[in-house]
Amino acid sequence: MPKKNKTRLTGLFKTKTRGLYTGTIKDQWLDGLIDTIRKAKKADRGVVFFLWKSDDEESKAVFNLNADVANEYEPKKAKYAPKRKPIEPDDDEDETEEEEEEEDEPEAADPFSKD
Secondary structure (H helix, E strand, O other): OOOOOOEEEEEEEEOOOOOOEEOOOOHHHHHHHHHHHHHHHHOOOOEEEEEEEOOOOOOOOOEEEEEEEOOOOOOOOOOOOOOOOOOOOOHHHHOOHHHHHHHOOOOOOOOOOOO
C-alpha cells in the first residue's frame, strides 16, 4: 500500500461557546486541500478527515485537522453473519390507501376553532 500524505488543514481552537472549536484554513494550505480533492475525484473515492488532539505544548490549538484520499472500500462478508431473508408482507397490507381512509372515523370538531 502506498504511503499516504495527509494534508494539514488547520488547528482548531477553543472558543467561549461550550464545545465549539474553530479554525481557518490558511491560503498556503488551500492548494493541498484542492489537490487532495482532485486525487479523490480521479480515484473515484471520498476524502477522509483526521481530527488529532494536539500534543504540541507550545501551540494554543487543541486539535489539528488533516485530510487525505479515502482508502478503497471493499465490503467484507462476516463469517458469522446470519443469512438475510426477505420480510414477508402482512395480510393487512393489501388494503389500498383509499380503503384505509374510508375506515377512519370522521374527525371531531375542534373546540378551539372560531367557527
